[in-house]
Amino acid sequence: MTTGTRTRPATRARDRRRDRRRDRRRRDRSRRLAAVTLAVLGLAVLLVPLVARLDQSQVDLASASLPPGLAHPFGTDDLGRDVLLRVVYGLRVSLLVGLVAAAVSATVGTLVGLAAGTLGGAADRILMRVVDGFNSVPHLLFGIFIVALFSPGATAVVVSVGLTHWMTAARIVRSEVLTxxxxxxxxxxxxxxSGRARIVLRHFLPHLAPHVALAAVLMVPHAVWHETALSFLGLGLPPHLASLGNMINDGARSLLAGDWWPSLFPGLFILLPTLAISTLAQGWRDRTDPRRRSELQL
Amino acid sequence: MLRADGVTVAYDRHRVLDRVTISVPPGEVTGLAGPSGCGKSSLARVLALLLRPAAGTVSVDGEEVRRWRHRAAPALRTTIALIFQQPRLAVDPRFTLLDVVAEPLRVARRPLDRAERLAEEMGLTPDLLTRRPHEVSDGQLQRACVARALTLRPRYVICDEMTTMLDASTQALLVARLEEYRRESGAGVLAISHDTELLDRWCGPGSTVHRFGPAEPGPGQADATGGTWTRT
Incomplete structure (x- = not known):
């Protein structure tokens, strides 16, 4: 009895410490995995176009619709183009469009949210009604309208996604500023x-940065999907440019013939970088929020 | 003289202060006692130009205040320092203690060595100054807040339940430091507390202690039925 009461709390404390260490290891492991994934994808996207001997747009009808094999690890599409190579090129285009569009929408959203939250009063009411107005229009329809104002291309897609997706960031930033x-x-x-500008720059922005970053990261898949939808309608990137969206749409044709690989692999490679980026973003948030950090160190 | 005249503060329809008049003369300690919820902190924020009253006026050295919060002139704002009840909420959690103390100096573009000196006088070691708020105790944090309040040599210091969360020795240290500052600079101090014993010790003979009315009055019935007396 006496030994029981004396050892039990100690054992519990040891268990707790062990659990915490295990949790941290698990977190570290998934972060390392995410970092490695992202690094591999990033290197592939940057280096493969420099060293590849095959041309991703090379049509080779003799080897059309080959299932994944040694010569073509991800198979070939109905025009005989290597899916692996096209995935790499597509990832390059889609990630670039997605990242730039997310950055644009996060910036616009942060500025609007900061203005609404800091100024308050009539400015706040007007800006938030503008946000409601933008939200009430279907994103895709509005996106198409914006693309129609430009000539089709990457810039049009970036502007279109940026102007239809900034509202979430604006809402998040405004509510954070209010608290x-x-x-x-x-x-x-x-x-x-301290004046208003200093308070916004020194006190508000550092607190907002993790929230904005997270919102921006979560915006990347939206941006990629938006790009896909626009490409499908012929308003996005030109068809010869391999983007993941273009590829999935091309692959949908082959899907009817039972060929799953031309659409599955580009789909997987939307998921992979997105998961990796958001895992790393969470790690970053944990590190920058000092209170969270101290909890993690316990 | 820092003076509030007929000040009324209401949150929604709940009147917290109803035509309250109080003055804080330079060089003296003025006490303000009263139970929680009677509007002491609201009055402190009004006097620090952080809360615009619904009615009444505030004047600093005879000059009536027309603009509040960040719209008030920085030189006017910094003549009145406010020390908060909860130091943990009164500092940016991302700042180191040195940044907390030095911020007013940075804003005013003055040399930062005064921050280090003040912090040292408050017993904050250089090691403590590199830490962030969650790494130090409430007492150490409140010492940093007192140092911050004194960096720009305010002519009035408002201590809103400054020592309520702290142990007796820290309380004594903070009160002693403020008394020292008051004597050397001739600043006016408004000591706010629910703790009448502390006010008795802090406010010397001849100083005024105001007492606020009933605790947490219902809507519409808040009026200062307490009195004012002069310690003899």
Whole structure:
């Protein structure tokens, strides 16, 4: 009995420490995996176009619709183009369009949210009604309208995605600013002579950065899908340019003939970088939020 | 003289302060006692130009305040320092303690060595100054907040339940430091607390102690039925 009461708390504490270590290892492992995945994909996207001997747009009808094999690990599509090579090129295009579009929409959203939250009053009401207005229009329809104003191409897609997806970031930033604004440390900063600009730059933005970054990362798949939809309608990237969206749409044709590989592999390679990026973003958020960090170190 | 005249503060329809008049003369300690919920902190924020009253005026050295919060002139804002009840909420969790103390100096573009000196006087070691708020105790954090309040040599210091969360020795240290500052600079101090014993010790003979009315009055019935007395 006496030994029981004496050892049990110690055992429990040891168990807790072990559990925490295991959790951290698991977290570290998935982050390492994500980092490695992203690094491999990034290197492939950057280097393969420099060293590849095959041309991704090379049509070879003799070897059309080959299933995955040694010569073509991901098979070939109905025009005999190597799917692996096209995935690499497609990833390059789609990631670039997705990242730039996400950055654009996060920037626009942050500026609008900051203005609404900081200025308050009439400015806040007007800006948030604008957000509601943008939200009430179907994204795709509005995106098509914007693309129609430009000549089709990557810039048009980026602008279209940027202007239809900034509202989420604006909402997140505004609500964060509203809670930050009423915190006593903002009162203390004002009392110490800080002006509005300094409070926004030194106190608000560092608190917002993780939220904005996370919103931006979660925007990347949206941007990629948006690009896909626009490409499908012939308004996105030109068909000869391999983007993951173009490939999946091309692959849909082969799917009817029972060929799964031309659409499955590009689909997988949308999922892979997205998962990797969001895992890393969470790790970054944990590290930058000092309170979370101290909990992790316990 | 820092003076509030007929100040009324209401949150929605709940009146927290109803035509309250108080003055904080330079060089003296003025006490303000009252139970929680009676509007002490609201009055502190009004006097620190952080909360615009629904009615009434605030004047600093005879000059009536027309703009509040960040719209007030920085030079005016920094003549009145406010020390908060909960130091943990009163500092940016991302700042190191040194950044917390030095921020007013940075804003005013003055040399930062005064921050280090003030922090040292408050017993904060250089090691502590590199830490962030979650790595130090409430007492150490409040010492940093007092140092921050004094960096720009305010003419008025408002201590809103400054020592409520702290142990007796830290409380004594903070009060002693503020008294020292008051004597050397001739600043006016408004000591706010629900703890009348502390106010008794802090406010010397001849100083005024105001007492606020009933605790957490219902809507519409908040009026200061408490009194004001002068310690003899």
């Amino acid at each position: 930050l604004r009423s915190r006593p440390f903002v009162d203390a900063a004002i009392s110490g002579g």
